[in-house]
Amino acid sequence: EDQVTQSPEALRLQEGESSSLNCSYTVSGLRGLFWYRQDPGKGPEFLFTLYSAGEEKEKERLKATLTKKESFLHITAPKPEDSATYLCAVQASGSGYALNFGKGTSLLVTP
């Protein structure tokens, strides 16, 4: 059965303190790995798609990387406005087009 596990569940950072969020996955065959950001009371906002091991993508202070077993979302010099829940999802080749989400990492960045 496909599984997605995110860690840590919650993370508190000082402004400017860089860190990484982890997404470990087990799938029969990976079509794609997706990162989303979700603010309270809102829908997930698309950030990145990664398709193959070794791939990296960047957007402002965020950088996503992918290996055969896990993905990392690196946050460089975060700001308070980066506070949100970050969701990882996988799309498996044997499971149609559904996204299988992890439970997310709740990030709080304090000034």
Add this chain to the structure above:
Amino acid sequence: NAGVMQNPRHLVRRRGQEARLRCSPMKGHSHVYWYRQLPEEGLKFMVYLQKENIIDESGMPKERFSAEFPKEGPSILRIQQVVRGDSAAYFCASSANTGYNEQFFGPGTRLTVL
């Protein structure tokens, strides 16, 4: 450039009533997905539709839940005879072409069953 639209944003129903949730995909998108987010749980896939077709309903509860995406108009997720356990946030997402593409989410409908 409007994103995915969902209405209502909040819906309150009493046990036994029907709930109808609507979703209009992004302009140019013809693929719609519905997900449910229960308190303290992750997003769970329910159903994937294209115009007039249900492609994958593997995540839909077998009873009381149905979905459609007619030729004209929004996609509708219908829950009959709601129970308290149906209280959740329901999100719709859309994509441009095949399911390979990124899915863009709407703001969700928060259903509360009294």
